[in-house]
Amino acid sequence: MGPFPTTRTSAPKQKPADDALAFGKVMTDHMFLMNYEEGKGWHNPRIEPYGPLSLDPATSVLHYGQAIFDGLKAFRGDDGQIRLFRADRHAERFNRSARIMCMPELPVDIIRASFDALVGLDADWVPRKPGTSLYLRPTIIATDVMLGVHPAHSLLYFLILSPVGSYYKEGVKPVRILASDTHVRAVRGGTGEAKTAANYAQSLAGQQDAARAGYTQVLYLDGVHRKYLDEVGTMNIMVRIGDEVITPPLAGTILDGVTRASALQLMRDWGLAVSERPITIDEVMEAGRRGTLREMWGTGTAAVVSPVGTLGYKGEDILINNGETGEITQRLYDAITGIQYGRTNDPHGWTSVVPVAA
Ligand SMILES: *Cc1c(COP(=O)(O)O)cnc(C)c1O
Numbered sequence: 001m002g003p004f005p006t007t008r009t010s011a012p013k014q015k016p017a018d019d020a021l022a023f024g025k026v027m028t029d030h031m032f033l034m035n036y037e038e039g040k041g042w043h044n045p046r047i048e049p050y051g052p053l054s055l056d057p058a059t060s061v062l063h064y065g066q067a068i069f070d071g072l073k074a075f076r077g078d079d080g081q082i083r084l085f086r087a088d089r090h091a092e093r094f095n096r097s098a099r100i101m102c103m104p105e106l107p108v109d110i111i112r113a114s115f116d117a118l119v120g121l122d123a124d125w126v127p128r129k130p131g132t133s134l135y136l137r138p139t140i141i142a143t144d145v146m147l148g149v150h151p152a153h154s155l156l157y158f159l160i161l162s163p164v165g166s167y168y169k170e171g172v173k174p175v176r177i178l179a180s181d182t183h184v185r186a187v188r189g190g191t192g193e194a195k196t197a198a199n200y201a202q203s204l205a206g207q208q209d210a211a212r213a214g215y216t217q218v219l220y221l222d223g224v225h226r227k228y229l230d231e232v233g234t235m236n237i238m239v240r241i242g243d244e245v246i247t248p249p250l251a252g253t254i255l256d257g258v259t260r261a262s263a264l265q266l267m268r269d270w271g272l273a274v275s276e277r278p279i280t281i282d283e284v285m286e287a288g289r290r291g292t293l294r295e296m297w298g299t300g301t302a303a304v305v306s307p308v309g310t311l312g313y314k315g316e317d318i319l320i321n322n323g324e325t326g327e328i329t330q331r332l333y334d335a336i337t338g339i340q341y342g343r344t345n346d347p348h349g350w351t352s353v354v355p356v357a358a
Pocket of ligand 1: 071195231233234235236255256257258259260299300301302
């Protein structure tokens, strides 16, 4: 794959200081694009200066939301090399989202080549300050121009990049989450396993309700019984009761998180008791009351791990580990970030070094 036809920007942007970086507010100088037409397949891969897309107002994605994305990061290591974390697994998940949303898959080697080519070209945009990274946002949208509801015959793949600040500027910090008895995220047979735009649009109301009640995130329960833990916000959830770490199984409603898979692998490497099994909110609350709920945390690319200090449900608040980051949570954070920044060895070969363009 590659090299791809490249039009370099004639007006490079001013890069923000590493200290001023937030999440997803600034984009780099270039973007990768590729088109799909039925009968022709994926074609015309190219890199262009970053800029607006021009879309007809009748473009189907704007009406029916046939859109998928993924999110992964590139890290500048202490040795100066730029590493992607589990790019293959992200590319495979992107294709799984495509299948669920009736979109044509992209060959994994083309996805990977687009990551390497764009990050390599905009390598100077990978920030240097500890904890910072470059976020990659691959996306596919349906571009048929017509108002009938149908799987698209033409689509656009694009990849954009955004330098992001450290999620934890003052160390890993626990959050307050609310188990919702009113909002659900997904049901079996729906789109919960896909990273698709609609899932995030429909999560806004629950998130807003939780924020109004004084919590940072929503813990979603399953949509049928309203009792099994599903996910927290846009993260997978893990709880430690006694010496067992429990996370809900991949059974059709939750996203197969790359951080989730990495955390499970590491904890198994460490010899911890790890179960992927259904767990009810009542079991978690009861453990909280009895004092056996030792840790609870979310996992996701943005934060790596996000410890839960307080869990609210039906008017009751449970304080977990005195509102402090637990031992396994911290150990996972240190281990995963150590691999990402090339500070420790990478026994499972999760990182890949990006070749930097001259
Ligand atoms: C992206 C996402 C996650 C986390 O996945 P990672 O691959 O670990 O970043 C979890 N749940 C939802 C709903 C997500 O969108």
